Amino acid sequence: MLIHKIEEVRAQVKEWKKEGLSVGLVPTMGALHAGHLSLIKKAKETCDKVVVSDFVNPIQFGPSEDFDKYPRTLDEDVRLCSGEDVDIVFAPSADEMYGGNKIRLSNDTLTYVCPPFFYVNTLCGKSRTGHFDGVCTVVLKLFNIVQPDYAFFGQKDAQQVIIIKKMVNDLNVPINIIQCPIIREESGLALSSRNKYLTEQGKKDALVLSKILNNIKTCYSKGITDVSALKETAYSFLTDKHDMEYLEIVDRDTLENKTKADDNSIALIACRVENVRLIDNIYLKEEN
Ligand code: AMP
Numbered sequence: 706m707l708i709h710k711i712e713e714v715r716a717q718v719k720e721w722k723k724e725g726l727s728v729g730l731v732p733t734m735g736a737l738h739a740g741h742l743s744l745i746k747k748a749k750e751t752c753d754k755v756v757v758s759d760f761v762n763p764i765q766f767g768p769s770e771d772f773d774k775y776p777r778t779l780d781e782d783v784r785l786c787s788g789e790d791v792d793i794v795f796a797p798s799a800d801e802m803y804g805g806n807k808i809r810l811s812n813d814t815l816t817y818v819c820p821p822f823f824y825v826n827t828l829c830g831k832s833r834t835g836h837f838d839g840v841c842t843v844v845l846k847l848f849n850i851v852q853p854d855y856a857f858f859g860q861k862d863a864q865q866v867i868i869i870k871k872m873v874n875d876l877n878v879p880i881n882i883i884q885c886p887i888i889r890e891e892s893g894l895a896l897s898s899r900n901k902y903l904t905e906q907g908k909k910d911a912l913v914l915s916k917i918l919n920n921i922k923t924c925y926s927k928g929i930t931d932v933s934a935l936k937e938t939a940y941s942f943l944t945d946k947h948d949m950e951y952l953e954i955v956d957r958d959t960l961e962n963k964t965k966a967d968d969n970s971i972a973l974i975a976c977r978v979e980n981v982r983l984i985d986n987i988y989l990k991e992e993n
Contacts, residue, residue: 765839
């Protein structure tokens with residue numbers, strides 16, 4: 706069922722709750738691919754009813770980012786969701802979500818959720834000022850609209866999941882956050898809606914991200930723990946096709962920097978290929 710209005714989602718969820726049914730929410734920006742579908746499948750396994758939100762959230766894009774050209778494929782998304790037996794696809798307009806407020810990054814008129822400085826002043830937050838404020842604000846709004854028992858997020862956006870778990874914990878939001886593994890193409894390329902911007906050659910060049918991460922994991926498994934040494938192994942993979950933004954090895958639960966990697970470390974990378982900003986990550990020990 707495709708719903709555009711907040712009040713209609715609320716009414717339907719209220720009915721479900723009366724019947725004692727559990728509700729799962731999968732927040733997405735649409736342009737659904739197998740990564741999103743894996744979250745939806747997990748939600749269907751876990752919950753009686755599943756809501757997928759499909760909303761390109763303007764307030765998480767910076768002024769020079771790709772909000773206008775971000776792929777929008779609602780009809781196809783609805784078709785894919787029907788195939789997974791999703792109960793509601795919630796696709797609000799920006800006006801429905803933000804009303805008369807300014808809908809670009811600006812806190813002149815909107816109450817924002819601002820994660821702590823430590824969490825947003827690192828990794829993706831360094832180059833994407835305000836991004837995680839926009840993410841947390843829309844996610845908390847979706848939580849308040851749908852009031853799910855569970856919400857499902859991908860490890861693909863590992864920093865995002867950590868920040869959302871922190872928000873849920875700090876603000877006593879009564880929702881279980883479930884993290885799902887990264888889905889990749891057979892080549893190793895992590896699925897992303899932004900892969901649509903890449904040419905065939907760009908997709909090949911983009912394999913460097915997963916290659917760098919896998920190599921770091923292999924080196925760690927062979928006993929190299931010095932973070933600088935592990936990071937240096939990346940250089941042999943990079944060419945002039947790659948514009949690296951960051952490569953970091955941090956604690957996978959807290960994002961804290963370390964000088965020595967350990968079994969709780971995660972390696973994260975952001976790199977531009979054909980001017981498309983791609984991210985990926987890997988746990989140094991198992992579970993990927
Ligand atoms: P997005 O539509 O990009 O905002 O992503 C919606 C959700 O899908 C987020 O929780 C992402 O982490 C997750 N996701 C995106 N790509 C993948 C992937 N390749 N594997 C698993 N989850 C993913």
